[in-house]
Amino acid sequence: MHSPRIGIITQARMGSTRLPGKVLRTIRGTSILEYHVRRLETSGLPVYIATTTLPADDAIVELARQLNIPCFRGEVDDVLSRYFATATHFGLDVVVRVTSDCPLLDGRLIGAEVQRYVAAADSHLYLSNGLIRTFPRGLDFEVFSYALLAEAQQHATSASDREHVTPYIHQNRSGQVHFAHAVREPDASRFRVTLDTAEDFQLLEVLLAQYHADALSADELIALLEAHPEVAAINAQIEQKKYDFS
Known part of the structure:
Protein backbone atom coordinates (compact mmCIF):
# COMPACT_ATOMS: atom_id res chain seq x y z
CA MET A 1 0.00 0.00 0.00
CA HIS A 2 1.48 3.32 -1.06
CA SER A 3 1.97 6.20 1.33
CA TYR A 35 5.44 34.13 8.06
CA HIS A 36 2.47 31.83 7.42
CA VAL A 37 4.25 29.68 4.83
CA ARG A 38 7.50 29.40 6.79
CA ARG A 39 5.58 28.29 9.88
CA LEU A 40 3.74 25.66 7.83
CA GLU A 41 6.99 24.31 6.39
CA THR A 42 8.02 23.15 9.87
CA SER A 43 5.34 20.46 9.49
CA GLY A 44 7.57 18.65 7.01
CA LEU A 45 4.71 18.68 4.50
CA PRO A 46 4.59 20.43 1.12
CA VAL A 47 2.67 23.70 1.05
CA TYR A 48 0.51 24.90 -1.86
CA ILE A 49 -1.12 28.29 -2.29
CA ALA A 50 -4.61 28.42 -3.80
CA THR A 51 -5.35 31.90 -5.08
CA THR A 52 -7.70 33.37 -7.67
CA THR A 53 -7.56 34.42 -11.31
CA LEU A 54 -8.16 38.08 -10.42
CA PRO A 55 -5.40 40.46 -11.59
CA ALA A 56 -5.08 41.77 -8.03
CA ASP A 57 -3.83 38.33 -7.01
CA ASP A 58 -0.89 38.48 -9.39
CA ALA A 59 0.96 39.80 -6.32
CA ILE A 60 0.19 36.56 -4.47
CA VAL A 61 1.51 34.52 -7.39
CA GLU A 62 4.70 36.59 -7.55
CA LEU A 63 5.37 36.17 -3.83
CA ALA A 64 4.73 32.43 -4.14
CA ARG A 65 7.35 32.35 -6.92
CA GLN A 66 9.83 34.21 -4.71
CA LEU A 67 9.20 31.81 -1.84
CA ASN A 68 9.40 28.79 -4.15
CA ILE A 69 5.90 27.68 -3.13
CA PRO A 70 3.71 26.02 -5.80
CA CYS A 71 0.62 28.09 -6.57
CA PHE A 72 -2.65 27.35 -8.33
CA ARG A 73 -5.19 29.90 -9.55
CA GLY A 74 -8.89 29.07 -9.47
CA GLU A 75 -12.38 30.34 -8.76
CA VAL A 76 -12.81 33.65 -6.92
CA ASP A 77 -15.86 32.99 -4.73
CA ASP A 78 -16.24 29.22 -5.13
CA VAL A 79 -13.38 28.37 -2.79
CA LEU A 80 -14.45 24.72 -2.58
CA SER A 81 -13.92 24.43 -6.33
CA ARG A 82 -10.55 26.17 -5.96
CA TYR A 83 -9.45 23.69 -3.29
CA PHE A 84 -10.64 20.72 -5.31
CA ALA A 85 -8.85 21.96 -8.44
CA THR A 86 -5.66 22.62 -6.46
CA ALA A 87 -5.70 19.19 -4.83
CA THR A 88 -6.38 17.57 -8.19
CA HIS A 89 -3.64 19.53 -9.95
CA PHE A 90 -1.02 18.49 -7.38
CA GLY A 91 -2.26 14.91 -7.07
CA LEU A 92 -3.01 14.96 -3.35
CA ASP A 93 -4.59 12.07 -1.46
CA VAL A 94 -4.90 13.98 1.83
CA VAL A 95 -5.50 17.70 2.23
CA VAL A 96 -4.64 19.92 5.18
CA ARG A 97 -6.73 23.08 4.93
CA VAL A 98 -5.55 26.35 6.46
CA THR A 99 -6.08 30.03 5.67
CA SER A 100 -3.32 32.55 4.97
CA ASP A 101 -4.48 35.12 7.52
CA CYS A 102 -2.99 32.92 10.27
CA PRO A 103 0.74 33.74 10.38
CA LEU A 104 1.38 31.91 13.67
CA LEU A 105 0.06 28.46 12.83
CA ASP A 106 2.18 25.76 14.45
CA GLY A 107 3.53 23.53 11.69
CA ARG A 108 4.90 20.96 14.11
CA LEU A 109 1.50 20.60 15.76
CA ILE A 110 -0.08 20.14 12.33
CA GLY A 111 2.55 17.57 11.38
CA ALA A 112 1.88 15.55 14.53
CA GLU A 113 -1.88 15.59 13.96
CA VAL A 114 -1.43 14.55 10.34
CA GLN A 115 0.57 11.54 11.55
CA ARG A 116 -2.37 10.64 13.79
CA TYR A 117 -4.70 11.03 10.83
CA VAL A 118 -2.59 8.80 8.58
CA ALA A 119 -2.28 6.14 11.30
CA ALA A 120 -6.07 5.86 11.41
CA ALA A 121 -6.08 4.76 7.74
CA ASP A 122 -9.66 5.98 7.28
CA SER A 123 -10.57 7.91 4.13
CA HIS A 124 -13.84 8.98 5.79
CA LEU A 125 -12.03 10.63 8.71
CA TYR A 126 -12.18 14.39 9.27
CA LEU A 127 -9.74 15.74 11.87
CA SER A 128 -9.65 19.35 13.06
CA ASN A 129 -9.12 21.62 16.03
CA GLY A 130 -12.10 23.81 15.11
CA LEU A 131 -15.21 21.78 15.90
CA ILE A 132 -14.17 21.51 19.54
CA ARG A 133 -12.36 24.80 19.92
CA THR A 134 -9.63 24.80 22.59
CA PHE A 135 -6.81 26.47 20.61
CA PRO A 136 -6.61 30.22 19.93
CA ARG A 137 -8.41 31.39 16.83
CA GLY A 138 -5.69 31.64 14.21
CA LEU A 139 -4.21 28.20 14.88
CA ASP A 140 -7.01 26.41 13.00
CA PHE A 141 -6.46 23.47 10.66
CA GLU A 142 -8.51 20.68 9.09
CA VAL A 143 -7.34 17.32 7.68
CA PHE A 144 -9.43 15.23 5.29
CA SER A 145 -9.09 12.96 2.30
CA TYR A 146 -9.27 13.93 -1.34
CA ALA A 147 -12.23 11.54 -1.55
CA LEU A 148 -14.22 13.62 0.98
CA LEU A 149 -13.24 16.81 -0.83
CA ALA A 150 -14.39 15.34 -4.15
CA GLU A 151 -17.71 14.33 -2.60
CA ALA A 152 -18.22 17.87 -1.31
CA GLN A 153 -17.29 19.30 -4.70
CA GLN A 154 -19.92 17.10 -6.34
CA HIS A 155 -22.77 17.53 -3.87
CA ALA A 156 -22.39 20.83 -1.97
CA THR A 157 -24.75 23.37 -3.50
CA SER A 158 -25.25 26.38 -1.20
CA ALA A 159 -23.15 29.52 -1.58
CA SER A 160 -21.98 29.17 2.03
CA ASP A 161 -20.86 25.59 1.42
CA ARG A 162 -18.88 26.66 -1.64
CA GLU A 163 -17.33 29.73 0.01
CA HIS A 164 -16.23 28.00 3.22
CA VAL A 165 -15.04 24.72 1.65
CA THR A 166 -15.72 22.17 4.36
CA PRO A 167 -19.26 22.57 5.83
CA TYR A 168 -20.54 19.70 3.67
CA ILE A 169 -17.83 17.51 5.20
CA HIS A 170 -17.83 18.56 8.86
CA GLN A 171 -21.61 18.77 9.07
CA ASN A 172 -21.61 15.16 7.84
CA ARG A 173 -24.19 15.70 5.12
CA SER A 174 -23.29 12.36 3.56
CA GLY A 175 -23.68 10.51 6.85
CA GLN A 176 -20.37 8.74 6.18
CA VAL A 177 -17.88 11.02 7.94
CA HIS A 178 -15.96 9.95 11.06
CA PHE A 179 -14.49 12.57 13.37
CA ALA A 180 -11.30 13.11 15.33
CA HIS A 181 -10.43 16.25 17.29
CA ALA A 182 -7.21 17.98 18.26
CA VAL A 183 -7.96 19.23 21.76
CA ARG A 184 -5.77 21.20 24.13
CA GLU A 185 -5.95 21.31 27.90
CA PRO A 186 -6.33 23.79 29.40
CA ASP A 187 -8.62 25.55 26.97
CA ALA A 188 -6.97 28.57 25.28
CA SER A 189 -9.75 29.44 22.84
CA ARG A 190 -10.18 32.90 24.40
CA PHE A 191 -7.09 34.14 22.55
CA ARG A 192 -7.08 35.44 18.98
CA VAL A 193 -4.01 35.46 16.71
CA THR A 194 -5.62 35.63 13.28
CA LEU A 195 -5.63 38.71 11.02
CA ASP A 196 -8.96 40.23 10.09
CA THR A 197 -8.92 43.75 11.54
CA ALA A 198 -6.56 46.63 12.33
CA GLU A 199 -6.52 45.53 15.98
CA ASP A 200 -5.50 42.02 14.94
CA PHE A 201 -2.60 43.48 12.97
CA GLN A 202 -1.56 45.59 15.96
CA LEU A 203 -1.46 42.46 18.14
CA LEU A 204 0.58 40.54 15.55
CA GLU A 205 3.01 43.46 15.28
CA VAL A 206 3.66 43.26 19.01
CA LEU A 207 3.96 39.46 19.00
CA LEU A 208 6.29 39.33 15.99
CA ALA A 209 8.34 42.49 16.44
CA GLN A 210 8.77 42.46 20.22
CA TYR A 211 8.47 38.78 21.14
CA HIS A 212 9.54 37.01 17.91
CA ALA A 213 6.48 34.81 18.11
CA ASP A 214 7.29 33.22 14.75
CA ALA A 215 9.84 31.08 16.63
CA LEU A 216 7.35 29.87 19.26
CA SER A 217 5.34 26.66 19.42
CA ALA A 218 1.59 26.85 20.01
CA ASP A 219 2.10 26.15 23.72
CA GLU A 220 4.84 28.78 23.99
CA LEU A 221 2.66 31.33 22.19
CA ILE A 222 -0.25 30.64 24.54
CA ALA A 223 2.06 30.94 27.55
CA LEU A 224 3.23 34.32 26.23
CA LEU A 225 -0.35 35.57 25.89
CA GLU A 226 -1.17 34.31 29.38
CA ALA A 227 1.88 36.09 30.80
CA HIS A 228 1.03 39.36 29.03
CA PRO A 229 -2.71 40.02 29.32
CA GLU A 230 -2.15 43.58 28.12
CA VAL A 231 -1.05 42.15 24.77
CA ALA A 232 -3.95 39.72 24.49
CA ALA A 233 -6.30 42.62 25.29
CA ILE A 234 -5.34 44.48 22.09
CA ASN A 235 -7.87 42.56 19.99
CA ALA A 236 -9.94 40.87 22.71
CA GLN A 237 -13.04 42.84 21.75
CA ILE A 238 -13.05 41.72 18.11
CA GLU A 239 -16.00 39.53 17.15
CA GLN A 240 -15.34 36.75 14.68
CA LYS A 241 -17.20 37.00 11.40
CA LYS A 242 -20.52 35.17 11.40
CA TYR A 243 -19.39 31.89 9.84
CA ASP A 244 -17.66 29.43 12.12
CA PHE A 245 -16.85 25.72 11.96
CA SER A 246 -20.03 24.96 13.87
Missing part, protein backbone atom coordinates in the same frame (compact mmCIF):
# COMPACT_ATOMS: atom_id res chain seq x y z
CA PRO A 4 -0.64 8.91 0.76
CA ARG A 5 0.46 12.12 -0.92
CA ILE A 6 -0.29 14.79 1.68
CA GLY A 7 -0.21 18.54 1.20
CA ILE A 8 -1.18 21.71 3.00
CA ILE A 9 -3.37 23.98 0.86
CA THR A 10 -3.69 27.55 2.04
CA GLN A 11 -6.16 29.94 0.47
CA ALA A 12 -4.84 33.44 -0.17
CA ARG A 13 -6.19 36.46 -1.98
CA MET A 14 -5.81 40.22 -1.85
CA GLY A 15 -9.53 40.88 -1.42
CA SER A 16 -10.78 41.18 2.16
CA THR A 17 -13.89 43.00 3.33
CA ARG A 18 -12.37 44.10 6.64
CA LEU A 19 -8.68 44.51 5.79
CA PRO A 20 -7.87 44.48 2.04
CA GLY A 21 -4.43 43.18 1.08
CA LYS A 22 -3.85 41.90 4.59
CA VAL A 23 -1.69 38.88 3.73
CA LEU A 24 0.93 41.07 2.04
CA ARG A 25 1.18 43.52 4.94
CA THR A 26 4.64 43.38 6.47
CA ILE A 27 6.05 43.17 9.99
CA ARG A 28 9.82 43.40 10.49
CA GLY A 29 10.13 43.51 6.70
CA THR A 30 8.40 40.15 6.22
CA SER A 31 4.90 39.66 4.83
CA ILE A 32 2.13 37.92 6.74
CA LEU A 33 2.00 35.33 3.95
CA GLU A 34 5.70 34.55 4.28
Whole structure:
Protein backbone atom coordinates (compact mmCIF):
# COMPACT_ATOMS: atom_id res chain seq x y z
CA MET A 1 0.00 0.00 0.00
CA HIS A 2 1.48 3.32 -1.06
CA SER A 3 1.97 6.20 1.33
CA PRO A 4 -0.64 8.91 0.76
CA ARG A 5 0.46 12.12 -0.92
CA ILE A 6 -0.29 14.79 1.68
CA GLY A 7 -0.21 18.54 1.20
CA ILE A 8 -1.18 21.71 3.00
CA ILE A 9 -3.37 23.98 0.86
CA THR A 10 -3.69 27.55 2.04
CA GLN A 11 -6.16 29.94 0.47
CA ALA A 12 -4.84 33.44 -0.17
CA ARG A 13 -6.19 36.46 -1.98
CA MET A 14 -5.81 40.22 -1.85
CA GLY A 15 -9.53 40.88 -1.42
CA SER A 16 -10.78 41.18 2.16
CA THR A 17 -13.89 43.00 3.33
CA ARG A 18 -12.37 44.10 6.64
CA LEU A 19 -8.68 44.51 5.79
CA PRO A 20 -7.87 44.48 2.04
CA GLY A 21 -4.43 43.18 1.08
CA LYS A 22 -3.85 41.90 4.59
CA VAL A 23 -1.69 38.88 3.73
CA LEU A 24 0.93 41.07 2.04
CA ARG A 25 1.18 43.52 4.94
CA THR A 26 4.64 43.38 6.47
CA ILE A 27 6.05 43.17 9.99
CA ARG A 28 9.82 43.40 10.49
CA GLY A 29 10.13 43.51 6.70
CA THR A 30 8.40 40.15 6.22
CA SER A 31 4.90 39.66 4.83
CA ILE A 32 2.13 37.92 6.74
CA LEU A 33 2.00 35.33 3.95
CA GLU A 34 5.70 34.55 4.28
CA TYR A 35 5.44 34.13 8.06
CA HIS A 36 2.47 31.83 7.42
CA VAL A 37 4.25 29.68 4.83
CA ARG A 38 7.50 29.40 6.79
CA ARG A 39 5.58 28.29 9.88
CA LEU A 40 3.74 25.66 7.83
CA GLU A 41 6.99 24.31 6.39
CA THR A 42 8.02 23.15 9.87
CA SER A 43 5.34 20.46 9.49
CA GLY A 44 7.57 18.65 7.01
CA LEU A 45 4.71 18.68 4.50
CA PRO A 46 4.59 20.43 1.12
CA VAL A 47 2.67 23.70 1.05
CA TYR A 48 0.51 24.90 -1.86
CA ILE A 49 -1.12 28.29 -2.29
CA ALA A 50 -4.61 28.42 -3.80
CA THR A 51 -5.35 31.90 -5.08
CA THR A 52 -7.70 33.37 -7.67
CA THR A 53 -7.56 34.42 -11.31
CA LEU A 54 -8.16 38.08 -10.42
CA PRO A 55 -5.40 40.46 -11.59
CA ALA A 56 -5.08 41.77 -8.03
CA ASP A 57 -3.83 38.33 -7.01
CA ASP A 58 -0.89 38.48 -9.39
CA ALA A 59 0.96 39.80 -6.32
CA ILE A 60 0.19 36.56 -4.47
CA VAL A 61 1.51 34.52 -7.39
CA GLU A 62 4.70 36.59 -7.55
CA LEU A 63 5.37 36.17 -3.83
CA ALA A 64 4.73 32.43 -4.14
CA ARG A 65 7.35 32.35 -6.92
CA GLN A 66 9.83 34.21 -4.71
CA LEU A 67 9.20 31.81 -1.84
CA ASN A 68 9.40 28.79 -4.15
CA ILE A 69 5.90 27.68 -3.13
CA PRO A 70 3.71 26.02 -5.80
CA CYS A 71 0.62 28.09 -6.57
CA PHE A 72 -2.65 27.35 -8.33
CA ARG A 73 -5.19 29.90 -9.55
CA GLY A 74 -8.89 29.07 -9.47
CA GLU A 75 -12.38 30.34 -8.76
CA VAL A 76 -12.81 33.65 -6.92
CA ASP A 77 -15.86 32.99 -4.73
CA ASP A 78 -16.24 29.22 -5.13
CA VAL A 79 -13.38 28.37 -2.79
CA LEU A 80 -14.45 24.72 -2.58
CA SER A 81 -13.92 24.43 -6.33
CA ARG A 82 -10.55 26.17 -5.96
CA TYR A 83 -9.45 23.69 -3.29
CA PHE A 84 -10.64 20.72 -5.31
CA ALA A 85 -8.85 21.96 -8.44
CA THR A 86 -5.66 22.62 -6.46
CA ALA A 87 -5.70 19.19 -4.83
CA THR A 88 -6.38 17.57 -8.19
CA HIS A 89 -3.64 19.53 -9.95
CA PHE A 90 -1.02 18.49 -7.38
CA GLY A 91 -2.26 14.91 -7.07
CA LEU A 92 -3.01 14.96 -3.35
CA ASP A 93 -4.59 12.07 -1.46
CA VAL A 94 -4.90 13.98 1.83
CA VAL A 95 -5.50 17.70 2.23
CA VAL A 96 -4.64 19.92 5.18
CA ARG A 97 -6.73 23.08 4.93
CA VAL A 98 -5.55 26.35 6.46
CA THR A 99 -6.08 30.03 5.67
CA SER A 100 -3.32 32.55 4.97
CA ASP A 101 -4.48 35.12 7.52
CA CYS A 102 -2.99 32.92 10.27
CA PRO A 103 0.74 33.74 10.38
CA LEU A 104 1.38 31.91 13.67
CA LEU A 105 0.06 28.46 12.83
CA ASP A 106 2.18 25.76 14.45
CA GLY A 107 3.53 23.53 11.69
CA ARG A 108 4.90 20.96 14.11
CA LEU A 109 1.50 20.60 15.76
CA ILE A 110 -0.08 20.14 12.33
CA GLY A 111 2.55 17.57 11.38
CA ALA A 112 1.88 15.55 14.53
CA GLU A 113 -1.88 15.59 13.96
CA VAL A 114 -1.43 14.55 10.34
CA GLN A 115 0.57 11.54 11.55
CA ARG A 116 -2.37 10.64 13.79
CA TYR A 117 -4.70 11.03 10.83
CA VAL A 118 -2.59 8.80 8.58
CA ALA A 119 -2.28 6.14 11.30
CA ALA A 120 -6.07 5.86 11.41
CA ALA A 121 -6.08 4.76 7.74
CA ASP A 122 -9.66 5.98 7.28
CA SER A 123 -10.57 7.91 4.13
CA HIS A 124 -13.84 8.98 5.79
CA LEU A 125 -12.03 10.63 8.71
CA TYR A 126 -12.18 14.39 9.27
CA LEU A 127 -9.74 15.74 11.87
CA SER A 128 -9.65 19.35 13.06
CA ASN A 129 -9.12 21.62 16.03
CA GLY A 130 -12.10 23.81 15.11
CA LEU A 131 -15.21 21.78 15.90
CA ILE A 132 -14.17 21.51 19.54
CA ARG A 133 -12.36 24.80 19.92
CA THR A 134 -9.63 24.80 22.59
CA PHE A 135 -6.81 26.47 20.61
CA PRO A 136 -6.61 30.22 19.93
CA ARG A 137 -8.41 31.39 16.83
CA GLY A 138 -5.69 31.64 14.21
CA LEU A 139 -4.21 28.20 14.88
CA ASP A 140 -7.01 26.41 13.00
CA PHE A 141 -6.46 23.47 10.66
CA GLU A 142 -8.51 20.68 9.09
CA VAL A 143 -7.34 17.32 7.68
CA PHE A 144 -9.43 15.23 5.29
CA SER A 145 -9.09 12.96 2.30
CA TYR A 146 -9.27 13.93 -1.34
CA ALA A 147 -12.23 11.54 -1.55
CA LEU A 148 -14.22 13.62 0.98
CA LEU A 149 -13.24 16.81 -0.83
CA ALA A 150 -14.39 15.34 -4.15
CA GLU A 151 -17.71 14.33 -2.60
CA ALA A 152 -18.22 17.87 -1.31
CA GLN A 153 -17.29 19.30 -4.70
CA GLN A 154 -19.92 17.10 -6.34
CA HIS A 155 -22.77 17.53 -3.87
CA ALA A 156 -22.39 20.83 -1.97
CA THR A 157 -24.75 23.37 -3.50
CA SER A 158 -25.25 26.38 -1.20
CA ALA A 159 -23.15 29.52 -1.58
CA SER A 160 -21.98 29.17 2.03
CA ASP A 161 -20.86 25.59 1.42
CA ARG A 162 -18.88 26.66 -1.64
CA GLU A 163 -17.33 29.73 0.01
CA HIS A 164 -16.23 28.00 3.22
CA VAL A 165 -15.04 24.72 1.65
CA THR A 166 -15.72 22.17 4.36
CA PRO A 167 -19.26 22.57 5.83
CA TYR A 168 -20.54 19.70 3.67
CA ILE A 169 -17.83 17.51 5.20
CA HIS A 170 -17.83 18.56 8.86
CA GLN A 171 -21.61 18.77 9.07
CA ASN A 172 -21.61 15.16 7.84
CA ARG A 173 -24.19 15.70 5.12
CA SER A 174 -23.29 12.36 3.56
CA GLY A 175 -23.68 10.51 6.85
CA GLN A 176 -20.37 8.74 6.18
CA VAL A 177 -17.88 11.02 7.94
CA HIS A 178 -15.96 9.95 11.06
CA PHE A 179 -14.49 12.57 13.37
CA ALA A 180 -11.30 13.11 15.33
CA HIS A 181 -10.43 16.25 17.29
CA ALA A 182 -7.21 17.98 18.26
CA VAL A 183 -7.96 19.23 21.76
CA ARG A 184 -5.77 21.20 24.13
CA GLU A 185 -5.95 21.31 27.90
CA PRO A 186 -6.33 23.79 29.40
CA ASP A 187 -8.62 25.55 26.97
CA ALA A 188 -6.97 28.57 25.28
CA SER A 189 -9.75 29.44 22.84
CA ARG A 190 -10.18 32.90 24.40
CA PHE A 191 -7.09 34.14 22.55
CA ARG A 192 -7.08 35.44 18.98
CA VAL A 193 -4.01 35.46 16.71
CA THR A 194 -5.62 35.63 13.28
CA LEU A 195 -5.63 38.71 11.02
CA ASP A 196 -8.96 40.23 10.09
CA THR A 197 -8.92 43.75 11.54
CA ALA A 198 -6.56 46.63 12.33
CA GLU A 199 -6.52 45.53 15.98
CA ASP A 200 -5.50 42.02 14.94
CA PHE A 201 -2.60 43.48 12.97
CA GLN A 202 -1.56 45.59 15.96
CA LEU A 203 -1.46 42.46 18.14
CA LEU A 204 0.58 40.54 15.55
CA GLU A 205 3.01 43.46 15.28
CA VAL A 206 3.66 43.26 19.01
CA LEU A 207 3.96 39.46 19.00
CA LEU A 208 6.29 39.33 15.99
CA ALA A 209 8.34 42.49 16.44
CA GLN A 210 8.77 42.46 20.22
CA TYR A 211 8.47 38.78 21.14
CA HIS A 212 9.54 37.01 17.91
CA ALA A 213 6.48 34.81 18.11
CA ASP A 214 7.29 33.22 14.75
CA ALA A 215 9.84 31.08 16.63
CA LEU A 216 7.35 29.87 19.26
CA SER A 217 5.34 26.66 19.42
CA ALA A 218 1.59 26.85 20.01
CA ASP A 219 2.10 26.15 23.72
CA GLU A 220 4.84 28.78 23.99
CA LEU A 221 2.66 31.33 22.19
CA ILE A 222 -0.25 30.64 24.54
CA ALA A 223 2.06 30.94 27.55
CA LEU A 224 3.23 34.32 26.23
CA LEU A 225 -0.35 35.57 25.89
CA GLU A 226 -1.17 34.31 29.38
CA ALA A 227 1.88 36.09 30.80
CA HIS A 228 1.03 39.36 29.03
CA PRO A 229 -2.71 40.02 29.32
CA GLU A 230 -2.15 43.58 28.12
CA VAL A 231 -1.05 42.15 24.77
CA ALA A 232 -3.95 39.72 24.49
CA ALA A 233 -6.30 42.62 25.29
CA ILE A 234 -5.34 44.48 22.09
CA ASN A 235 -7.87 42.56 19.99
CA ALA A 236 -9.94 40.87 22.71
CA GLN A 237 -13.04 42.84 21.75
CA ILE A 238 -13.05 41.72 18.11
CA GLU A 239 -16.00 39.53 17.15
CA GLN A 240 -15.34 36.75 14.68
CA LYS A 241 -17.20 37.00 11.40
CA LYS A 242 -20.52 35.17 11.40
CA TYR A 243 -19.39 31.89 9.84
CA ASP A 244 -17.66 29.43 12.12
CA PHE A 245 -16.85 25.72 11.96
CA SER A 246 -20.03 24.96 13.87
